[in-house]
Amino acid sequence: MGKIAFYDKKFDEYNIEKFQNLQNFYLIKDNHCCDIVNDEIERFKFSDCEIEFLQLVDVASRHEKLFKNLKIYDDIVRSIKILIKGYDQSLDKFDFDPGILNLNTPYKYAISQDFFEMTIFLEEKPSMVTKFLSSIDYKIHKNGESRHVEFFINNKKIYERII
Structure with a gap:
């Protein structure tokens, strides 16, 4: 029997990421x-489940930053839209820091069955939008379904990925 690590909290109360140095x-x-x-x-072993090391690796790989190395070529960003098809509101977790942006109006989002949409209207430099995007942390818990992520700047699709 191999080694087991025990945790007091539920699995989704922990952040799991690849350690960059090793x-x-x-x-x-x-x-x-x-x-x-x-x-x-x-x-x-967490308070709500037990997983194997390979499952932990899978979760960590899905927690990577979505929009790293994204280039924005517009001089001013007036709108941001993020669409996620296949979103599971009971398992997935989408976090970000709205305080990075100087928002003219509140952002809005909608969650329906298997779908997430967030729209932000603003007037911001691309560097600040890039900083905001780097704050996004989308955690996916594998349920057998893929997620189709699309990202729009000023109504132009600039990013698409299936995870």
Whole structure:
């Protein structure tokens, strides 16, 4: 029997990410602690579930930043739209920092069955929008369905990805 790591909280209360400095190591962290783990630990027991190391790796790979290395060529950004087809409101988690942008009007979003849409109207430099996009953290919990992500700047599609 392999090693098991025990956690007090539910699985979705932790952030799981690839550790950048060491290959095949991952971070499991919350507001109070951070564990660095690798495949020496075979199972991870949370208060609501138990997962294997390979499942942890899959979750970490899906937590990567969506819009890294995105280039915005417009001088001024007046609208941002993010669409996610296949969104699972009971499992997925979409976080961002709206305080980065100087919003003229509040942002709006809609969640329906298998769909997420967020629209922001603003007047902002591309550098600030890029900073905002880097704050987006979309956590997907595998349910067998893929997610189709589209991103629009000023009503032009500039990003599309299936994850």
